[in-house]
């Protein structure tokens with residue numbers, strides 16, 4: 001009760017200074033979560049605008065005689081002729097540890113029925129990205145737990161790696177796997193008692209997805225125990241385009257809080273194709289001039305200003321990082337569309353997923369030739385680098401040889417050996433969904449591949465063998481994995497222990 | 511875009527020609543312009559008229575002040591607002607109306623700027639703070 005009276009007193013104190021001043025305008029058009037307002041001559045770009053019945057909007061399009069606003073929340077009560085008023089504030093969302101484990105909308109309001117969020121801080125959703133000087137180059141790994149990615153397309157903290165592919169090629173699955181893997185690593189790190197351990201917190205932004213898909217994602221994250229490290233920002237397809245437009249920026253602000261407070265965070269934008277479509281819809285309603293594929297001219301800026309906010313900060317600035325995994329959905333594998341080419345040019349590499357591979361059962365359907373990571377290999381741990389260094393080349397050579405040699409009957413021994421190895425690597429990389437593999441186990445498996453442990457096993461039995469080796473490594477072989485986990489290196493003694501462990505496993509498997 | 515610019519330029523010229531004493535829009539001049547346009551319709555007649563209408567409205571709102579108040583006397587409030595430099599008596603035409611929904615206090619609108627000190631507004635702010 002006391003706090004309420006205090007609140008009233010404070011409010012009156014601030015008011016009694018003088019008359020409050022605002023700048024107003026009149027709604028002249030309303031459609032699909034967008035309002036055109038005449039007046040508002042002093043509004044700022046991205047300023048919050050107040051409409052009747054507590055509806056909020058954001059000034060997006062400033063023209064000489066009118067302002068285009070995107071509206072947040074339920075706009076059904078608004079009508080033409082309503083008054084709109086500037087607030088002098090930018091849209092902000094709650095940030096901080098209290099958001100972990102929660103599902104929120106584009107304005108940061110909880111939608112999971114778990115009660116209010118007691119955040120102590122708010123960040124504006126649009127911010128200027130850190131410049132060059134406070135940044136540092138990527139040098140710490142962000143392990144996805146997916147062998148094909150960690151070995152061939154390694155990602156570092158602060159990197160922006162695009163996940164691109166047609167619908168239903170496993171894009172979301174790769175992102176979710178990565179989040180699950182962070183949770184696993186966080187738990188392992190917290191248990192290890194290592195004071196230098198840096199957990200990675202995750203933000204998953206769902207834009208324009210079906211509610212059922214978002215619900216499925218939440219369920220998976222809960223079942224795998226990852227949710228305690230995750231915030232989900234949801235602007236589903238049923239939501240108005242304004243919320244879909246804002247959600248990535250809101251999620252980014254939440255991620256920036258971690259980065260600026262010396263922590264590491266990962267943000268997934270699933271997906272930016274739908275984000276661009278929402279923005280196109282808003283722009284068309286506002287009658288902004290449109291260009292290629294009917295997108296407005298500034299659509300490049302839409303994504304560049306978002307992805308630029310991901311960074312690795314240097315020691316003077318707290319050493320935090322924000323890693324981004326934007327997702328783009330292509331049509332029939334066409335990466336030359338307007339939005340895909342834009343985002344490819346902004347990011348530090350891409351994981352390209354192919355429908356063909358997916359349908360052949362090669363899952364995750366990572367295309368070796370078209371996927372790259374321009375900065376991540378600097379961040380791989382030593383032990384891993386040692387075993388993974390050659391694998392991308394081996395696989396690329398295999399693809400080439402396989403294409404040439406499919407009609408040949410008598411191959412020379414060297415070619416045959418390469419083909420055999422390649423076929424086994426392909427099998428080794430097959431991995432089911434939501435089953436990330438810890439980096440030390442991956443190291444051991446790949447070490448086994450490099451050291452010919454799989455050569456005597458039939459290609460169609462490799463998956464089974466890898467699964468059995470995985471089981472072995474998490475039971476009897478635990479010690480050697482721990483050794484790799486702790487040192488991050490493959491010393492001679494560790495390699496000896498690995499050899500005897502794998503020999504032991506091989507006996508049980510055969 | 512360039513034809514749009516032409517419309518904007520012509521409309522601005524028409525506005526300049528409509529302004530008379532004290533920087534006010536002169537209704538005689540406006541009707542003369544409208545007659546002239548009707549007799550010799552230019553290209554993009556409607557667009558020019560729309561833009562001209564907008565500019566006239568905007569210009570007029572810069573000196574037409576609306577004062578809504580509840581309690582006290584309209585001209586007294588106007589005088590005190592002039593003293594506080596909210597409005598300039600010479601440059602503006604003040605139109606005062608009694609507005610019970612304010613409960614008590616005033617609301618001045620100059621162009622699209624609004625100054626308000628009323629009980630209704632304070633209550634609304636308190637309500638928002640408690641949401």
Ligand SMILES: Nc1ncnc2c1ncn2[C@@H]1O[C@H](COP(=O)(O)OP(=O)(O)O)[C@@H](O)[C@H]1O
Nearest residue numbers: 166167168169170171172173363364431432433
């Ligand atoms: N590695 C995998 N192994 C088996 N099934 C997978 C794998 N990756 C994805 N899937 C399945 O494929 C379907 C589509 O995956 P999803 O990640 O939703 O695709 P996208 O996001 O590209 O549309 C899902 O049912 C998912 O469970």
Ligand SMILES: [Mg+2]
Nearest residue numbers: 171172173270
């Ligand atoms: Mg998906």
